[in-house]
Amino acid sequence: MKGSTHTVIGANTVWILTLFSGFSWNPFLIIAGALGGLLPDLDASDSKIKHLEIGYGKGRNRMAIKPFYLPSMIISSLFKHRGVLHSLFAVILVGWGSYFLFLFLSQWVSFLTQEFWLVLTLGYLSHLVADGITKYGVPVFWPWNRNIHLLPRLLRFRMGSFTETIIFIVLLFTLGLFVLNSYQNLNLSELVLANGGGNMIY
Numbered sequence: 001m002k003g004s005t006h007t008v009i010g011a012n013t014v015w016i017l018t019l020f021s022g023f024s025w026n027p028f029l030i031i032a033g034a035l036g037g038l039l040p041d042l043d044a045s046d047s048k049i050k051h052l053e054i055g056y057g058k059g060r061n062r063m064a065i066k067p068f069y070l071p072s073m074i075i076s077s078l079f080k081h082r083g084v085l086h087s088l089f090a091v092i093l094v095g096w097g098s099y100f101l102f103l104f105l106s107q108w109v110s111f112l113t114q115e116f117w118l119v120l121t122l123g124y125l126s127h128l129v130a131d132g133i134t135k136y137g138v139p140v141f142w143p144w145n146r147n148i149h150l151l152p153r154l155l156r157f158r159m160g161s162f163t164e165t166i167i168f169i170v171l172l173f174t175l176g177l178f179v180l181n182s183y184q185n186l187n188l189s190e191l192v193l194a195n196g197g198g199n200m201i202y
């Protein structure tokens with residue numbers, strides 16, 4: 001699948017988690033989900049995550065860094081594409097590592113709540129599921145090197161196909177709906193709080 005599709009699928013994990021766990025939402029969680037959805041392709045010689053830029057400004061004034069460029073160069077030279085990084089073993093490692101990373105970071109950055117590791121890991125897992133419905137499949141049970149398919153042969157599709165475009169558009173739409181709905185709920189709760197404050201005068 002394309003990097004843009006993985007980004008959108010990873011970002012959608014936020015509303016799925018919100019639906020089932022009821023945890024509080026913030027926009028940075030969407031970034032964590034999207035990032036998780038891109039991470040497995042650090043093993044590719046060229047990928048969206050490799051060229052992901054963080055920066056500001058335009059044209060000659062632009063200042064930016066590519067934080068995943070070097071890690072991707074190293075990882076892709078050590079491991080084959082759609083190998084160990086596309087396995088359940090990697091999901092467990094990412095879950096374990098990110099749990100302790102965000103536990104540590106949340107001491108210094110207040111908005112980095114414990115939900116972040118869960119969203120990042122679920123985003124990572126979503127990448128495996130997404131690649132698992134393509135023609136190539138994924139070696140989910142690595143070190144057993146057999147590629148696993150999550151769909152019957154007839155329903156599997158190629159990267160960049162029409163089906164992938166439809167998946168991308170639908171999930172972009174559901175993500176947009178979730179963000180819109182979350183902001184409306186946020187405004188509503190602020191209104192209730194404001195009214196509550198007013199009542200306190202009496």
Ligand SMILES: [Zn+2]
Pocket residue numbers: 001040041082086127131
């Ligand atoms: Zn992949």
